[in-house]
Amino acid sequence: MNPVNYLYLASLLFTIGAAGVLIRRNAIVVFMCVELMLNACNLAFVAFSRMHGNLDGQIIAFFTMVVAAAEVVVGLAIIVSLFRARHSASVDDASLMKL
């Protein structure tokens, strides 16, 4: 098997995650889909790392994880406070950005 298949898998997962972001209304699920996209990227980085024969790709993937952790903390806090304010976790309910 050609290891490039990992990249196809990564792009497939990324696309599924992106479609999920667009389709789902529940903020938590949207957020999970974002995580899925990040993980797909990580898989690609790891595959690239293997392709080039050095560890820089893994380092980047590692940093992605750290940033994702920070993002999750803040994002979930936002969801919680949003839920407190609106009693709803739907992203469509927060549609005040229009005339």
Place this chain on the structure above:
Amino acid sequence: MTGLAAAATTTSTGEALQFWVLGTVAVIGALSTVLMRRAVHSALCLAGTMIILAVFYLANGAYFLGIVQIVVYTGAIMMLFLFVVMLVGVTAADSLQETIKGQRWLAVACGLGFGVLLIAGIGNASLTHFNGLGQANAAGNVQGLATLIFTKYVFAFEITGALLITAAVGAMVLTHRERTERAATQREMSEARTRSSHLPPLPAPGVYARHNAVDVAGLLPDGTPSELTVMQTLRQRGQIRDVSSEALADLKALEQRSEDRLGRGHDSSPREEEEAAK
């Protein structure tokens, strides 16, 4: 260790088998994450996908990342998700009905176009030659990563540290609520309780013991549900399940069966008529 290192440079049949099997599961997991109606199911599916990804990391020679993926990502972050899901309401199932006109078609079209383009791009690129990580991992994967992190990427590393701290503080700021009135003391609470009409403990939910879930209101003797039996938080959110009609239907079915068994035929008892009139 040597076997794993070898797996990084060559694509053995074992790895191919592993890829095709686990890859299929990962895609199914990802699709389920998107398509499950309940957030908690989505979270579980995602956790599964992540674990499979961890396996793939390991297969690709990224041993440290594979472990971190399992421990930190799947273990910690996904649990955080689950906590929030619980907080928001674990039973709340989303409707998958689309409310924005054309959104779903656009999303699918964009997703398909994007995926096709990505795959086409990867297919176009000449990525046939893989160097493998045998040499890079020679001194151990963790050691190699550590060397890079504390030399080449030390600034990025420090900055991500600052970012984590900031994120933690930010989360606290976001979820912190300033108390706008003095908290009632225990004495005041007990006095208020004494003055209220419910001096004894509130009734427990699930009088008929068919359901002891916290969100099911207990039934009064006449079969109507009492909201007092449910937690105040759930009451405010409106997340109370009403099982009174089910319970009455069950009760009726039970009586029907016992009367059938006793051979009373279709004689309607006065009580049943009373129920029907109600």
Place this chain on the structure above:
Amino acid sequence: MENLIALLVAAPLLGAVVLLCGGRRLDRIGHLLGTVLAAASFVIGAVLFVDMLGKGAEERTFTQHLFSWVPVEGFQADVGFQLDQLSMTFVLLISGVGTLIHIYSIGYMEHDERRRRFFGYLNLFVAAMLLLVIADNYLLLYVGWEGVGLASYLLIGFWQHKPSAATAAKKAFLVNRVGDMGLSIAIMLMFTTFGTFAFGSVLPSATDASEGKLTAIGLMLLLAACGKSAQVPLQSWLGDAMEGPTPVSALIHAATMVTAGVYLIVRSGVIFNAAPDAQTAVTVVGAVTLLFGAIVGCAKDDIKKALAGSTMSQIGYMILAAGLGPIGYVFAIMHLVTHGFFKAGLFLGAGSVMHGMNDEVDMRKYGALRKYMPITFATFGLGYLAIIGFPGLSGFFSKDKIIEAAFAKGGTEGWILGGVALLGAAITAFYMTRVMLMTFFGEKRWENDADGNQPHPHESPRSMTIPMIVLAFGSVFAGGIFGVGDRFLKWLEPVTGHAEGDSPVSAMTVTAATMVVLVIGVGIAWAVYGRRPVPAVAPRGSLLTRAARRDLLQDDFNHVVLVRGGEHLTRSLVYVDHTLVDGVVNGTAASVGGLSGRLRKLQNGYARTYAVSMFGGAAIIIAATLLMRAV
């Protein structure tokens, strides 16, 4: 000595400033102050003249550089003066006649409350006119040019409580503005062509420029001259300008300001010499105006308007002569000076008559005044003889020379111009005799004025008669002094140049012809107005007479062609503006508004919609990247 030049302008300018800013406390001495300062200007001019006479012909150009007005790289506008023979002639005429008319005005305006202001305006005019003639560059000349326009406006409208005077002032100002545009365009053309507008730089190098440019400059200068000198087609303001006080008519609208156009053309002679087409235009304008003014002068019953027509006609002679080129420049100026004397004298005489007749201007209500106003009659009569060209008087010398020069132009042109000039002389004789007969001869046709006062014709006070007498002397002798022995020719020739034309007829023949037409003109006038009594109410008259009474329909022409045409143009422009321009503007606004109204719906506030557009954009970018790589 040359430093005195600036004082020529400074003295009357000081008078103007003091009199106009001084307020009422100067009322009692204002007129004297103004007169003294005008006289001071004349004295300075005379001193400079004597000094100039003492020098050789080549050294007679005095210059004085006062200061740099706009000292910018490549645009040097200086305030500097140049006093040569041509300027000197004008300086003496302006300050001399100006001083006399100041003196005359002391008497004439005695009963006017605003006499101080009047003298302030007169001083302003003298200062501006002197600046015009002694400027050493076209830009400074333009300052003087506008200054006399302003003074003329103020003085025509001096009795602004009369609507007719206010309107006339406005009309004069507006018509003059057309000419001023010509001058300013000419100056701009000069600057683009020569890079300067100093006489000393432009005129010597004029022949270097292309003929087309010189023709353009010449035509623009001609337009300017037409405006200021009341030549066809910008002649319409002069008749109405007679609404101003009579001394103003005498000074500005007869003797000095209206001759500024002649000065401009003669001063720019080098340009016209190199642009024959422009020169031809000048002669045509002069010839047409000559007849136009003369015909109008025949029909008018208002004594001042008759004289105004005459002025127009006489300036037509000058312009005609100036258009003849070097043949005629000297005679144009000579006629200008003699005309300055006798026309000022005639106007002052007319003023004197009006003064005695309760400000009546209709000649049909005069008659037999020679016994009541002997001095006026004598001076007016001498002016009359001078203007019709009675042998020996000034008009004879100057006009005769112009007719000769017109014939000397040569060819068919020469015959036509000469014929026109001769015809003009005949008509001049006719209408001036008519004025003379209707005013001073025949029987009394006096009528009470609007307030019922009976006229008591009487001789005017000495302050008015003395200037008339002085001017009468000028009318009689100026021509002789200038003409005999070609003194004036020799005096001016170094500046303007002179060429003897190739006349198909001898000078004697021309003189004889002039005499014949003079006799014919006088004869006809006597036959019509001398032998028969003059009707007190104007007869209906022929079609030409009626047209001439309406100034040959000049105002109707202006109304139909310019006013109506302008209105139509404006209306169509407004229409275009409303439909086309506004349509484009409003259409653009409406389409932008409609488009944004539709685009606004894209902003529905749903984060997911925005996410779709981001995602689609990312897909497009990837597609573009792949496409570029593939190509």
